[in-house]
Amino acid sequence: xxxxxxxxxxxxxxxxxxxxxxxxxxxxxxxxxxxxxxxxxxxxxxxxxxxxxxxxxxxxxxxxxxxxxxxxxxxxxxxxxxxxxxxxxxxxxxxxxxxxxxxxxxxxxxxxxxxxxxxxxxxxxxxxxxxxxxxxxxxxxxxxxxxxxxxxxxxxxxxxxxxxxxxxxxxxxxxxxxxxxxxxxxxxxxxxxxxxxxxxxxxxxxxxxxxxxxxxxxxxxxxxxxxxxxxxxxxxxxxxxxxxxxxxxxxxxxxxxxxxxxxxxxxxxxxxxxxxxxxxxxxxxxxxxxxxxxxxxxxxxxxxxxxxxxxxxxxxxxxxxxxxxxxxxxxxxxxxxxxxxxxxxxxxxxxxxxxxxxxxxxxxxxxxxxxxxxxxxxxxxxxxxxxxxxxxxxxxxxxxxxxxxxxxxxxxxxxxxxxxxxxxxxxxxxxxxxxxxxxxxxxxxxxxxxxxxxxxxxxxxxxxxxxxxxxxxxxxxxxxxxxxxxxxxxxxxxxxxxxxxxxxxxxxxxxxxxxxxxxxxxxxxxxxxxxxxxxxxxxxxxxxxxxxxxxxxxxxxxxxxxxxxxxxxxxxxxxxxxxxxxxxxxxxxxxxxxxxxxxxxxxxxxxxxxxxxxxxxxxxxxxxxxxxxxxxxxxxxxxxxxxxxxxxxxxxxxxxxxxxxxxxxxxxxxxxxxxxxxxxxxxxxxxxxxxxxxxxxxxxxxxxxxxxxxxxxxxxxxxxxxxxxxxxxxxxxxxxxxxxxxxxxxxxxxxxxxxxxxxxxxxxxxxxxxxxxxxxxxxxxxxxxxxxxxxxxxxxxxxxxxxx
Ligand code: FUC
Numbered sequence: 001x002x003x004x005x006x007x008x009x010x011x012x013x014x015x016x017x018x019x020x021x022x023x024x025x026x027x028x029x030x031x032x033x034x035x036x037x038x039x040x041x042x043x044x045x046x047x048x049x050x051x052x053x054x055x056x057x058x059x060x061x062x063x064x065x066x067x068x069x070x071x072x073x074x075x076x077x078x079x080x081x082x083x084x085x086x087x088x089x090x091x092x093x094x095x096x097x098x099x100x101x102x103x104x105x106x107x108x109x110x111x112x113x114x115x116x117x118x119x120x121x122x123x124x125x126x127x128x129x130x131x132x133x134x135x136x137x138x139x140x141x142x143x144x145x146x147x148x149x150x151x152x153x154x155x156x157x158x159x160x161x162x163x164x165x166x167x168x169x170x171x172x173x174x175x176x177x178x179x180x181x182x183x184x185x186x187x188x189x190x191x192x193x194x195x196x197x198x199x200x201x202x203x204x205x206x207x208x209x210x211x212x213x214x215x216x217x218x219x220x221x222x223x224x225x226x227x228x229x230x231x232x233x234x235x236x237x238x239x240x241x242x243x244x245x246x247x248x249x250x251x252x253x254x255x256x257x258x259x260x261x262x263x264x265x266x267x268x269x270x271x272x273x274x275x276x277x278x279x280x281x282x283x284x285x286x287x288x289x290x291x292x293x294x295x296x297x298x299x300x301x302x303x304x305x306x307x308x309x310x311x312x313x314x315x316x317x318x319x320x321x322x323x324x325x326x327x328x329x330x331x332x333x334x335x336x337x338x339x340x341x342x343x344x345x346x347x348x349x350x351x352x353x354x355x356x357x358x359x360x361x362x363x364x365x366x367x368x369x370x371x372x373x374x375x376x377x378x379x380x381x382x383x384x385x386x387x388x389x390x391x392x393x394x395x396x397x398x399x400x401x402x403x404x405x406x407x408x409x410x411x412x413x414x415x416x417x418x419x420x421x422x423x424x425x426x427x428x429x430x431x432x433x434x435x436x437x438x439x440x441x442x443x444x445x446x447x448x449x450x451x452x453x454x455x456x457x458x459x460x461x462x463x464x465x466x467x468x469x470x471x472x473x474x475x476x477x478x479x480x481x482x483x484x485x486x487x488x489x490x491x492x493x494x495x496x497x498x499x500x501x502x503x504x505x506x507x508x509x510x511x512x513x514x515x516x517x518x519x520x521x522x523x524x525x526x527x528x529x530x531x532x533x534x535x536x537x538x539x540x541x542x543x544x545x546x547x548x549x550x551x552x553x554x555x556x557x558x559x560x561x562x563x564x565x566x567x568x569x570x571x572x573x574x575x576x577x578x579x580x581x582x583x584x585x586x587x588x589x590x591x592x593x594x595x596x597x598x599x600x601x602x603x604x605x606x607x608x609x610x611x612x613x614x615x616x617x618x619x620x621x622x623x624x625x626x627x628x629x630x631x632x633x634x635x636x637x638x639x640x641x642x643x644x645x646x647x648x649x650x651x652x653x654x655x656x657x658x659x660x661x662x663x664x665x666x667x668x669x670x671x672x673x674x675x676x677x678x679x680x681x682x683x684x685x686x687x688x689x690x691x692x693x694x695x696x697x698x699x700x701x702x703x704x705x706x707x708x709x710x711x712x713x714x715x716x717x718x719x720x721x722x723x724x725x726x727x728x729x730x731x732x733x734x735x736x737x738x739x740x741x742x743x744x745x746x747x748x749x750x751x752x753x754x755x756x757x758x759x760x761x762x763x764x765x766x767x768x769x770x771x772x773x774x775x776x777x778x779x780x781x782x783x784x785x786x787x788x789x790x791x792x793x794x795x796x797x798x799x800x801x802x803x804x
Contacts, residue, residue: 024154024353026331026687028052031150031161035060035378036670036684036694037332039152039159043178044364045277046268047375050174052150052161055143057134059174061183064368064375065272066234067445069124070225074108074450075430082106083432086533087503090514095531102455102515102533106431112453113442119381122226123444126371126386128378129268130203130219130236133253134187137196154350154357157310158303168194177306178364181290183266184306186299187259193245195259200252201238204380211249215240220284234270235283239291241265263299267291274445275419276368276412313360316405317747319352319706321345321740332685335669345740348663348706354687355703356404358696363397368445369412370397374696376688383693388416388443390463391519392602396641396697398470399611399648399704402477403711405749410474414487416443417467421490423447424464428497436497437490439464441519456532461501461516465543468494469611472550476728476751481557488554492561495551495568498544502571505535505590510576512536512590513544519604523593536576536590538605546612548572578608578615578623585633586615586626599635601642603649606630610648613714617654628653636665640681640689644701651708651735659709660737666702709735710758713750716779728752731781732765754778754791773797 032038032051038060039050047062082105089098114121148163161172169190176183187195199217201209206221217238225231238254240247245259256262267290269283280286294302326334326342338344362370372393373386388394394413401410424437427449432438439449441460452458471487474480502511518537522530548568555561581592588595588605609615609627617624631649638646643666650659668682670690681698682690689698716729728751744759750770759767765782771794772778779788 024350024357026152026154026350026354028150028330028332028685029148031148032686036688036690037686039150039686040358040361040374040376040688041152041157041159041174041176041183042361042375043176043181044360044362044367045375046176046181046183046266047362048174048176048183049376049378050150050152050159050161052159052172053134054145054148054163054165055136057132057136057172059132059134059185060376060378061129061132061236061266061268062375062377063129063234063236063268063270064126064362064371065270065274065277065445066127066129066223066232067124067272068119068127068223068226068231069122069444069446070227070229070231071446072110072122072226072448074110074112074122074448075427076105076107076109076450077430079106079431080429080433086515090533090535091503091506093525095525095533096529098515099455099531099533102459106451106515107453107455107458108450112450112458113385113387115453116384117381118226118385118387120224120226122446123385123387123442123448124223124226124231124446125380126373126377126382127223127380128203129234130201130207132238132264132266133198133200133202135198135200154353155311155314156307157314157357157361158307170194173303175303175306176361177302177309179305179309180294180297180302181267182294182302183264183268184299184302185264187262187264189260192260193258195242195245195262196257197255197262198250199238199240199254199256199264201236209252211252211254212237213239214249215242215247215254217252217254218284218287232270232272233283234268235287236266236268237287237291239265265291265294272445274368275447276366276415310360313406313409314353314356317356317745319349319710319743319745321349321743331687332669335667335683335685335687338664339668343739345743347667348740351663351667351683351687351699352703352706355400355699355706356406358699359397359400359404359406359409362696363409363412365408365411367412369394369416370696370700372695372697374699376696383691383695385444389441390439390443390466391441391460391604392645393641393695393697395466395470395611396644396701396704398700400700400707402473402749403704403707405747405755407474407478407749410470413470414474417471418490419447420449420464420467421493424449425493432497432501434497434500436493436495436500437464438494438497438501439467455515455517456522457517457520459515459517459533460519461513462540462543464494465498465540465547466607468547468550469543472554473751475554477749477753479753484554485558488558488560491547491551491554492564495547495564498547499567499571502575503535505576508576509574510536511571511574512576513540516540518588519602521588521600521602521604522596523589524596525593530596534589538576538578538586538588539607541576542578542605542608542612542614544575545572545614548575580622580626583629584626585630586623598633599638601638603630603634603642603645606649610645610652610708613652616652616715619715624653628655636662638681639691640666640683640695640698641691641701643681644689644698644705647702647705648708651705652712654735656709656735656737657739659705659735660739663702663705666698707748709737710745711748711750711756713752713754727779729779729781729786730754730756730770732756732758732768733760733763733783734781736760736763738763752776752778753797755794755797771797
């Protein structure tokens, strides 16, 4: 590699001489009493949660295609007949009456998501696969053990449990291997013949577990298709390999007696046949072949293959923030210490690493995207069905993907988007008589694109526009033209839908969407009544400016659709603009309505600030100021994901200390008394995000926010007109909080196909490097000063061609 470093005064610290890194480790000195204290493992498809019980261990298993429900016709075929009247009422300011009509004629047909409890309706829900139970000999009270430790080493994606009982030290190691498609445990002790336990496999419902070999359990079952019929079938197979001692059936369990070492291998498969995932016709057969392939492979070889695979993702980025005395505490105590005011910059590093860890563990190319639970759930009826919500949540899951150099892990999201085009075309016709495709607020692996079952939240029309951002941004980060050519029809058809769906509002003759919602929020009409359904909420307008702009640029790059480009350009200028309300906030709706819930969790109208970047402090200072006022009015207390979003928003406003304050809120201990719902938002002891309940999006939003505090790449000073040539400005440490005066980061990605290292000291950049596949000119803003530099060549990076 041709190494050119850009050194800045003072020349004190180089990227290689970073502060001593704190180990990327979650650890506890007690077994988990609860799911949100257990340790997550995953290979993108199979998930496991390790509780580390001494005498009785439960390991929760997941498989990410284990969904109840089935394909359904949720579109109301005649909904479009109600559209003219709904629009007429909205244009006359009769939102409440329009909302009544939406509820009567413009929601989905049937029970929709079952109001978030869809296990037994066609929408379905994501469900737990089962539990591995390890009942150790002597599993009777009192449980006496000593020197207990339970760790999750993020760098090797391995959970370990160790303790002493009756003078024997026991060790357990667990991981889920992507290359070998299997969950693996090794159970050992420091004395021969000490491993004696019973091993079971079950599930809360719909399962049969049988002993199929003297050392093998098979659990099978079939979920509800939502009509009382047969849905997805699954199989989980557990094989016990013992060194020394014996293993024998005992009822529908296996009994290990006096072994020196036991290795458990668990495979899992379902026959879900959808837009992604393995194509399995017989899960029972696949669960066996997955294990048979491993015959003769020893634990060390399986572990080495797993670690090599995992680290090929994890080691792409390294963040170093200094450790303090608080950093060496068990994770739950560490969280409490931080909330109590103890300095611990390395906790932010841990949270950032954990976010990357979770994405690598929950989303792999070829598989299904991470859902509201990631892939980790212990219930049959997961909260909100563990689905993909399209009005912030699934998008937030993928916010760290490009920035954190995990671009390929974005692929499951792209496939989800592609899978919605066909059903979304039907929905576009049925409701809007429109071309193109649309998806509203919720979707599932069965191609659900209809509105939700209630107008108050279900009629947001811009879910599909928001999804499209993920296609364009992937292109911006990779420059992959083949990908753009693949994605273009999806983007174009989305834009066609919105072109057909725009109407002119009478007051200012702006083009607006409608009916729609500003996600899940309500407003007060002049007569004092509350409504949700509206025309042209600010978020829709921002999304359409972005989508139309991206289709215009994509069509230029690909040299197609000139006439469409003209139409999009013309309509784009007529979209309702961002407005500042009389009290100085960025306005959420077309009118400055009073809000019944001024501290609402959604900050949808700030979409233009983050994740989009049509508002920046440099290019649109008045609007940025209005965003600041909006955030102040919304306040710093909210649900987990909402805090994650606010970190990114403050980072984009260049306010590192405020972003850090929000990060402190996100890291606020959510578990008081080990209750599942916690006492409020923040982080559970295992660092899972508490909405509450556990919902993984906040983990990803928080990790992205930490990245966004260190590196941003978006509009140059001249504003949006300059991005027609896809030139972005890279800003180093745009929102560095005063709590992190020293540190370094390596391997973050910037738009335009760059990889960036930064080191800093006393809050100032001391050293940086910007790499790309070919040498390229790029504007870098260092300590607020823009400078044009030439990037360093890193031939191993994939080529970036911007198409101009
Ligand atoms: C959105 C949010 C809720 C919740 C749900 C899963 O609807 O408004 O707070 O996160 O998604």
